[in-house]
Amino acid sequence: MSLRNCRNVKVLKVAPVGQQERPDEFYEITLEYPDWDEWRPGQFVMVRPVAWPLDLVWGRPFSIYTADETSLTVFIQKSGRGTARIAALRPGDEVAVWGPLGNSFAMEPDAPTLLLAGGIGIAPFRGYVERHPHPGNVRLFLAHRVPLECYPYDIIAADVCADCMLEKTSTDLQAIIDAMGGLIREYAEKGGLVLACGPTPFMRTVQRFAKEYGARAQVSLENRMGCGVGACLGCVTKDSAGHHVQVCTRGPVFWADKVEF
Amino acid sequence: MDMHVSFGGLNLKNPVMTASGTFGFGLEFAPYGDLKKLGGIVAKGLSLKPREGNPMPRIAETPCGMLNAIGIQNPGVEHFVTQILPSLPWRDVAVLANLYACDAAEFGELAGVLAAEEGVAALEVNVSCPNVKEGGVAFGQDPAQIARVTEAVKKRAGSKPVMVKLSPNVTDITVCARAAADGGADALSLINTLSGMAVDIRTRRPRIANVIAGLSGPAIKPVALRCVHQVVRSVDIPVVGIGGIASAEDALEFLLVGAQAVQVGTANFLRPDFAFNLVDQMEALLTEIGAKSLDEFRGSLQLPLA
Incomplete structure (x- = not known):
């Protein structure tokens, strides 16, 4: 071991x-x-x-x-x-x-927790839900472009409250953004936790709403990586002071107000 | 087999070193092997002041290799000597500092700081910075500048051996090797990355923000081997071979052409325990091919008669 x-x-x-x-x-x-x-x-x-x-x-x-x-x-x-x-x-x-490798999502068993997944970004939330002591406090929202059957949505939805929205048109995209804004606002108001994983534009949307509504939010970044252990410096992003930090060792999970990407 | 090597004032327990910029400061790899097992660790390039490095994207995978343009992101020499060096097992493994500066005076100052550190076994000089004062040509492409920088480092290095890392992006690498030797270098390490580029026809953008980047990995091994072969025949100082080593056989090829030791770079990304495994694999392979000793094998390349 x-x-x-x-x-x-x-x-x-x-x-x-x-x-x-x-x-x-x-x-x-x-x-x-x-x-x-x-x-x-x-x-x-x-x-x-x-x-x-x-x-x-x-x-x-x-x-x-x-x-x-x-x-x-x-x-x-x-x-x-x-x-x-x-x-x-x-x-x-x-x-x-x-x-x-890397750090992990915050887990506060008693806090209302919103998981925001963009497509394949749903992957780490399977383990998150399995490990959560009070899944009743967890809710999943999945935004996806390919059919739902491609994702482990049902597996997660068996344990926690879950919903999803399919993006086919730009109207769908706006509806998804509006829904995310509504959810992030709701969790900000109840002092909950917002955890997000998905493509970069999706994460930027989360970051923007988290700032607007004062939500405690974490984003999991997925940059191209050469080594995964902090050595190649190929996966860096910027911290809130504008300094380059490795996503692989300082992340992949960052508080949304402490990172620029 | 006795794997110990001594050259240019360095004593290494085996010929396996890790190349600058591919092994962090060493501690990043401690979970994957015993750092004390390595012959040497060349720490990531250090400048006098902290550097943020280049914008992203900085790396791209290419056939049998990779491009990088990190831009010597580092926390500065002061941070290294006060915060990092004390936690490295430098009494049991040679820790080499890699120096990056953009003029001879700055190189000298950097060498002065590092020369005072008991934990630093030797100084490796990175001459890849474009020299703005001399029209933007990298120090490493101008033999006169290589000699000047080597002298400046050597003057402030005290008892520390000085190794100059040569660029392959030159017409004749032996001229650069002789310039470093004339400047007082105790050893040479070669090669640094080959200058390269990659573009994306769909986005119509370069794959690296800096546009031009350094190519490393197995793709460059034949070039590296040729450079080492030429340099060992043109200077009297010892040579450390670098470039695309991804197996024990690759490492022995560099020794065969005359390198005293090798540095492993991109292969540290193949898997983080690569360098540790290589130490055992090299010894086993030397025995398997019937080498009597490292000294007997080194430089024993049989060339066709002219």
Whole structure:
């Protein structure tokens, strides 16, 4: 057991998700547990298959979707060469995994907590909901462009109050922004916690409303990463004083009023 | 096999060092291996004053390598010596400081600060800054400037060995190597990154905000090997090989052409325990190929008769 490590582990299971709607795009990849002492929702891992040739030199960062004493699962969407090859892994293949990396989302069991997910940004919230002692205090809002079946929405909605909005047109987008504004305002007024993960424009919207309504909000940033351990300085963002800080080690979760992106 | 190496005033327990800018200050990698196992750690580049570095995006993955234009983001030399160096296991592993400055006087001042530190085993000089006073050509591309900067560092370095890191972006790297040697360098390390670029036809933008960036990784290994081969034959001072090392075999290739030691850079991103594993793998491979000792193997490249 260790606090943080780099291990070669075997792929246990590769489960496609949402095949009817978007074949070959979303996958749950389950790996042998790398023997960590502990992990917290919001943290991430770097994954690089051992057999990868040197044409792709970096591992790929994925938030921890869920884990138990025997396995670790990441939820991935194919979006480039690296994720395509990771999706093509088969049980028994070996991957190097280093983690758990970065910090985690705030968890205040008694505080009303709003989870705002933009598309694949839903991934870390599966573990968050599983770990939350009082899921009755948690609510999920998912904004998505691809069909709902592609996301673990139902799994999360089985435990917490959840709703979702599909974006197909610019009118939909405005409705989503309005809904987010309403929700963030509501949670600001009741002194709750707002946690967000999604694409950059989505996070900027969260940051803007959090500032406007004075909400306590955290955003999880996902920059391109070379190393995941704070060394390459390729994933930096700016803190509120305008200084570059690594997303991988100082984040990926930042208080919305303490970061510029 | 005895993996210990001594050269240019440095004593390393093995020939594996980590390259500047790819291993943080070392502590970032402590969860993944025992820092004391390494031959040496070259800390990330230090300037006199803190630097914020370049805007994002700063890195891009390219076939068998990567581009970076970080811009020497660092907390400044004062922060390094007071806040970081004391927590590094420098009594048990050689910690080299990497110096970045934009004129000879500043280099000298930086060397003076670091020379006073017991925990610093040697100084590595990064000559990649464009010299504004001399028309923007990097120090590393002008032999006269390399000599001047080396002298300035050497003058303030006290008893610390001075290693000059050479750029491959020159017509003849042996001229630069001789200039550093003439300036008093105790050793050379090479190569730094190759100048490169990547663009995106969809967004019609460069992939790196700085536009021009440094290429590293396995893609540059043949260039690095050629440079080391040429330099060891043109100067009398020891050479440390750097460039695309991603296996024990790669590392031994640099020793075969005559490097005393190697630095591992981009491969630290392949997995964070890479450098630690390399120490054992190199020793095992030397035995496997029948090398009698490091000294016997080093520089034993059999060249065709002219």
